[in-house]
Amino acid sequence: EIVMTQSPATLSVSPGERATLSCRASQSVSSSLAWYQQKPGQAPRLLIYGASTRATGIPARFSGSGSGTEFTLTISSLQSEDFAVYYCQQYNNWPPWTFGQGTKVEIK
Amino acid sequence: QVQLVESGGGVVQPGGSLTLSCVASGFSFSTFGMHWVRQAPGKGLEWVALIRYDGSKMYHADSVRGRFTISRDNPKNTLYLQMVSLREEDTGVYYCANNRGYSDYWGQGTLVTVSS
Numbered sequence: 213e214i215v216m217t218q219s220p221a222t223l224s225v226s227p228g229e230r231a232t233l234s235c236r237a238s239q240s241v242s243s244s245l246a247w248y249q250q251k252p253g254q255a256p257r258l259l260i261y262g263a264s265t266r267a268t269g270i271p272a273r274f275s276g277s278g279s280g281t282e283f284t285l286t287i288s289s290l291q292s293e294d295f296a297v298y299y300c301q302q303y304n305n306w307p308p309w310t311f312g313q314g315t316k317v318e319i320k
Numbered sequence: 321q322v323q324l325v326e327s328g329g330g331v332v333q334p335g336g337s338l339t340l341s342c343v344a345s346g347f348s349f350s351t352f353g354m355h356w357v358r359q360a361p362g363k364g365l366e367w368v369a370l371i372r373y374d375g376s377k378m379y380h381a382d383s384v385r386g387r388f389t390i391s392r393d394n395p396k397n398t399l400y401l402q403m404v405s406l407r408e409e410d411t412g413v414y415y416c417a418n419n420r421g422y423s424d425y426w427g428q429g430t431l432v433t434v435s436s
Contacts, residue, residue: 246421246423255429309355
């Protein structure tokens with residue numbers, strides 16, 4: 213099973229600042245990596261797939277990069293609606309499909 | 321528009337059973353594999369099970385294998401999760417989602433509480 217590790221667990225950022233979230237895989241997942249955003253009481257929302265492709269309707273301030281075992285989600289200028297929990301997920305080696313434990317982006 | 325609507329959650333005692341349903345609309349349900357993903361209170365996302373688009377193969381997480389069974393009825397656009405021998409650690413919100421490797425369609429979730 214591929215273990216996904218996200219860091220940091222919590223990121224405190226001021227509105228308008230850049231946020232950089234990391235995700236590491238225990239073995240290579242190529243570019244089969246997705247990022248999701250989840251707000252309290254809501255289902256996850258797909259942001260990025262294929263490590264760097266934005267999903268339909270996702271603003272350009274969200275960008276993904278990386279391949280193999282190291283991945284990054286960058287939010288270039290945080291808006292109030294971006295404060296949430298973010299999960300990475302690998303879909304290269306399955307089953308199981310595995311998620312990171314999440315990074316909470318909170319207001320500084 | 322795309323909709324996935326889960327139902328069937330509730331409160332059940334340890335050792336009990338429940339069957340969850342997920343009704344799909346707005347997309348071609350029969351052409352997608354479908355997942356169940358759960359989330360314990362205050363915790364992260366955990367994949368539970370996947371069924372192929374035609375129901376020909378199913379995969380279950382080690383934590384639920386032998387107790388949970390995923391199935392589907394394509395003419396009814398409905399996905400199911402039969403859960404038996406429930407444990408307290410099965411408590412959480414259960415989501416259905418489509419499979420493209422990643423998932424871009426998610427339901428709103430149904431809450432399962434296993435408690436005596």
